Amino acid sequence: MADQGQVEVAPPERVRRHRLSTRLWHWLNVVIVFVMLMSGLMIFNAHPRLYWGEAGANFDHAWLEIGSTATEGYLRVGALRVETTDVLGRWTDPQGVVRRRAFPHWATIPSSYSLSAGRRWHLAFAWLLAAGLIVYTIVSLANRHVQRDLAPRLAELRPKQLWHEIRQHARLRFPTGEAALRYNILQKLSYFGIIFFVLPILILTGLTMSPALNAAWPWLLDLFSGRQSARSIHFLCALLLVLFVLVHLVMVVLAGPVNEIRSMITGWYRVPPARDPAP
Amino acid sequence: MITRRHLLAGGAGLLLPGCDRLDRSATFREGLRSAERLTMSAQRLITSRDALAREYSADLISPTFRANGNVMPQAPDYPRLAQGGFADWRLRVDGLVRRPLSLSLAQI
Numbered sequence: 512m513a514d515q516g517q518v519e520v521a522p523p524e525r526v527r528r529h530r531l532s533t534r535l536w537h538w539l540n541v542v543i544v545f546v547m548l549m550s551g552l553m554i555f556n557a558h559p560r561l562y563w564g565e566a567g568a569n570f571d572h573a574w575l576e577i578g579s580t581a582t583e584g585y586l587r588v589g590a591l592r593v594e595t596t597d598v599l600g601r602w603t604d605p606q607g608v609v610r611r612r613a614f615p616h617w618a619t620i621p622s623s624y625s626l627s628a629g630r631r632w633h634l635a636f637a638w639l640l641a642a643g644l645i646v647y648t649i650v651s652l653a654n655r656h657v658q659r660d661l662a663p664r665l666a667e668l669r670p671k672q673l674w675h676e677i678r679q680h681a682r683l684r685f686p687t688g689e690a691a692l693r694y695n696i697l698q699k700l701s702y703f704g705i706i707f708f709v710l711p712i713l714i715l716t717g718l719t720m721s722p723a724l725n726a727a728w729p730w731l732l733d734l735f736s737g738r739q740s741a742r743s744i745h746f747l748c749a750l751l752l753v754l755f756v757l758v759h760l761v762m763v764v765l766a767g768p769v770n771e772i773r774s775m776i777t778g779w780y781r782v783p784p785a786r787d788p789a790p
Numbered sequence: 791m792i793t794r795r796h797l798l799a800g801g802a803g804l805l806l807p808g809c810d811r812l813d814r815s816a817t818f819r820e821g822l823r824s825a826e827r828l829t830m831s832a833q834r835l836i837t838s839r840d841a842l843a844r845e846y847s848a849d850l851i852s853p854t855f856r857a858n859g860n861v862m863p864q865a866p867d868y869p870r871l872a873q874g875g876f877a878d879w880r881l882r883v884d885g886l887v888r889r890p891l892s893l894s895l896a897q898i
Contacts, residue, residue: 546809549806565850566850568856570852570855620809620810621809621813622807622809622810623810628813631819631825632813632822634825634829638829721833724833725844726837726841726843727836727841732844
């Protein structure tokens with residue numbers, strides 16, 4: 512025989528890829544995170560400036576602000592000022608009226624200005640977010656999803672490994688065959704980071720913005736160096752969450768959205784056939 | 791009771807117009823209000839009766855202090871008093887007190 516290569520045992524065509532707890536939590540979060548982000552932007556619209564430290568108001572120095580002049584909208588971060596007319600700061604609503612608010616109608620819940628409604632949605636759905644996170648963490652520790660699938664292994668964290676994975680992803684060479692049944696290191700870092708850092712910090716900084724919690728749990732103020740720092744961190748984490756969602760959606764589309772989304776609904780995943788080893 | 795209409799409305803809530811419609815629904819608003827009560831109860835649960843707001847030193851007061859609300863009330867007396875630096879203004883303590891007082895800003 513000319514070819515003395517090993518006989519490759521092909522992995523099964525369809526496998527059970529995602530647990531029920533993962534799938535449930537995933538789709539609940541699609542709704543919850545959507546509502547949290549957009550109601551959060553409505554709350555931000557009430558005072559579209561961010562500060563560091565214990566306090567900050569209109570006449571104090573803001574490290575970030577979204578504002579408007581008579582003619583344009585702008586975003587300023589530190590000394591960097593970018594014109595954002597028609598998107599941020601100054602935009603036209605569906606009735607044709609020019610509005611001088613930070614985030615436009617299509618980005619907020621509700622779509623027209625109401626700080627009270629934004630807060631009601633935000634603080635109501637926050638319970639769902641927190642409860643879901645806690646239940647999911649407990650269940651995923653119990654069924655060892657965290658330990659087996661989510662936690663990065665030391666070998667995967669070696670810089671050469673990481674760089675290899677980043678390059679492969681940049682070239683859109685996604686894992687196939689056996690490797691497609693596990694989360695790669697970039698996924699692990701993202702999911703682990705969101706679940707155990709970004710979401711908890713969002714919740715804790717959110718609590719720090721409650722005057723009642725400032726009295727009950729003053730250690731929150733110490734943890735985040737003041738209410739306004741907590742508010743800034745809250746928005747930075749929200750930005751990380753938005754970036755995560757965007758990258759996630761792009762990756763799902765690039766990895767084969769029908770297969771991916773179906774596996775997140777039914778749990779069954781069609782394994783991409785192993786490609787020939789890269790030269 | 792959750793009807794099919796409620797479920798459909800919930801599904802439509804994924805879209806922004808759906809969220810606005812939900813915001814106007816009496817049932818949904820009641821749901822949000824009950825979450826508010828849950829928040830209130832939870833806060834009361836963890837806050838001791840003598841928990842106080844944190845205090846800060848005088849040097850942390852903002853150089854330009856922002857008043858929250860109306861800075862020039864339209865009451866007839868206010869502009870006149872403001873012009874005089876409130877020298878003519880008095881804080882009256884009366885009613886069911888043993889010793890009624892009339893204090894000026896300097897005295898306070």
